[in-house]
Amino acid sequence: MCGICGYISRKALKLDELKNMNDTMYHRGPNDSGEELFDAGNDYQLGLAQRRLSILDLSMLGHQPMHSCNDRLIIVYNGEIYNFLELKKELSDYPFKSNCDTEVILAAYLKWGISCIDRFQGMFAIALYDRETKELFLVRDRIGKKPLYYWYENENLVFASELKPIMAHPNFKKTIRRDVIKRYMYQQCVNEPDSIFENVYKVEPGQIVKFDVKASQKLSKWKYWDIATVYHEMKSKPVGSYEEAKTELKDILRDSVKKRMISDVPLGAFLSGGYDSSLVTAIAQEASSEPVKTYSIGFNEEKYNEAKYAKEVANHLGTKHTELYIDEEAMFKMVDSIPKYYDEPFADSSQIPTMLVSELASKDVTVVLSGDGGDEFFCGYNIYDNVAQAQKLDFLGRMTYGVCNIPPFKQMGLLEKLPFRVQVVAGNNNPLTKTQIGGATYISAINKMLPESGIPFKFPIEDKYNESNWQERRMLLDEDTYLPGDILCKVDRASMKYSIESRCPILDVNVMEYSYRLPHDYKYSGGVKKRILKDIAYDYIPKSLLDRPKVGFSVPLDKWMRGALKEQLIDLCNSNYIKRQGIFDAEYINEFIADYMKKGDGGSGTGSNYSRLIWAYFVFQQWYNFYI
DSSP states (O other): OEEEEEEEESSOOOHHHHHHHHHTTGGGOBSEEEEEEEEEETTEEEEEEEEEOOOSOOSGGGOSSEEOTTSOEEEEEEEEETTHHHHHHHTTTSOOOOSSHHHHHHHHHHHHGGGGGGGOOEEEEEEEEETTTTEEEEEEOTTOOSOOEEEEETTEEEEESSHHHHHTSTTOOOOBOGGGHHHHHHHSSOOTTOOSBTTEEEOOTTEEEEEETTSSSOEEEEESSOHHHHHHHHHTSOOOOHHHHHHHHHHHHHHHHHHTTOOSSOEEEEOOSSHHHHHHHHHHHHHOSSOOEEEEEEESSGGGOOHHHHHHHHHHHTOEEEEEEEOHHHHHHHHTTHHHHHOSOOOOTTHHHHHHHHHHHHTTOSEEEOOTTHHHHHTOSTHHHHHHHHHHTHHHHHHHHHHHTSHHHHHTTHHHHSOHHHHHHHTOOOTTSTTSOOOHHHHHHHHHHOOSOOSOSSOOOGGGGOOSOHHHHHHHHHHHTHIIIIIIHHHHHHHHHTTOEEEOGGGSHHHHHHHHHSOGGGTOBTTBTTHHHHHHHTTTSOHHHHOSOOOOSOOOHHHHHTTTTHHHHHHTTOHHHHHHHTSSOHHHHHHHHHHHHHHHTTSSSSOGGGHHHHHHHHHHHHHHHHHO
8 A cells, every 4th residue: 555646747857856746645655665757758757656555575675666577667556456466376477576466567567468457356546657658557446446646737647646746746736626616515525537626637446547658649548447337247147046146245255355354464454333344344353363453433422423333243253352432622633634634625524533443543553454335335325215215206206396387386486385305306307316316405505605607516427327226326326426536535545644554345346246246136125225235244243233223434513513613614704715715605605604503502593404514615614724
């Protein structure tokens, strides 16, 4: 696990300038660093750099940038190829010097070309330069576990694992992309392929970006693994019986966990006490000859606390468990570090407990297993219940919408007079966003906060899935958007803040593709979410220890915004400040916040459900103050 950065440009940099860019990611790789400059031809200079967190082959043989044996290839790389030992056997004619997966990537490319990516099982962000073809490839893993940004302007390319190295480039100007701010406020993050800056993008999950020095059109990009395409390929090969599916999935999960336990440094697991992390931990304990180290944090507020359940699961499995109860003061200390480590406005507040549990684990281990991906691939979120209900009511909603738009009824505002839930169903009439129900009041408020137009709040892409079952369609959408843009970004930045590597067995390519072969009622049946994962978990852990309502990693935002963070929030609403900034409507923001605070004092103003929106505003302004 590391941080990588570099460039290919006609504007040459000095080595110390590249080193300065690289060192902004010290937290991602405190064990080693490397920077090199090369002539790339056609008046282009290539610079490659890496900060290394040593996981496999701790010797200097794993140092990067790494060259192939014939010096044709140069690579910097962040991630883990979990099947590298099997690939190494296939590549036995290559004169390996190290026992690290980086060298296997070089050998694989020499044998199979860039299509070698199809053979890799793992998480990765790769920058590989081919001296022979004069091509630089940027490659991101299938589901977007590892981040990779690039700034492309005037046929010059700069790339990095985070935005910090790009911001440190001497020629970079931090021009904000205003059209993404509305979607950020609604979705809580800036989704791929966009970034908060002009001309800066994220390499999408499963994508290859190629810069060809020789070509007139320098930049090209394509998907080597696309969720919609793979879903339909796998769906055409359905699994037979439920018992067969359960047995096969359990074996695939065992293999996935076992591969992710290969490490030359101490390893542990995050354990929340929920189904996904408990199952991953149980399989890891089954494969381990000694107690697995597990970590959870607790909160003194019962509403947000799952630590007691995690402890019960740990006791049952026999892990070496560490828990830490966190007070609000410890959480507040994390608030100011959000912009520094997230680089972009990022308002999923569960980032705070994720940073805290990462800090706890980092005292003992360098690698942790997590249960990320179970909800998206096996139908675990509560929104999927709502989506199923919305599909049943869709015909009635369309009829209601039609009637309400008959001129006499439209003139009397009939739709606005209907109960709110009926309005939501009736207003859900965009075929490209059918499963993204609700949000009208948020959208209305954001439009008043931000006068300028922007990209759509929701993702108008549902037609590409060609899927009639709304739950399946929403799961695919979440895999394409919410999972990489929010969940995986959150965990990557939180864990790398403390120089630890997070591995997700459920996001193994074999698990993901097998999930697409399962009939939907194997995942969701009779209101039971994650049916098959739960049944596998029950093979290891009694149902009584797991079967409870989903809580999630929450923090009391409403209490914070109206309490401990109130003064900071009010400072960020200063009219002169907002007007100088020129992004938000100062008058409306102050009116909105005042109404929100009034409600907190027992008045009749804006409801507590707006705390999420207030937090998104707070985080944006915090980020703006830090970087701009």
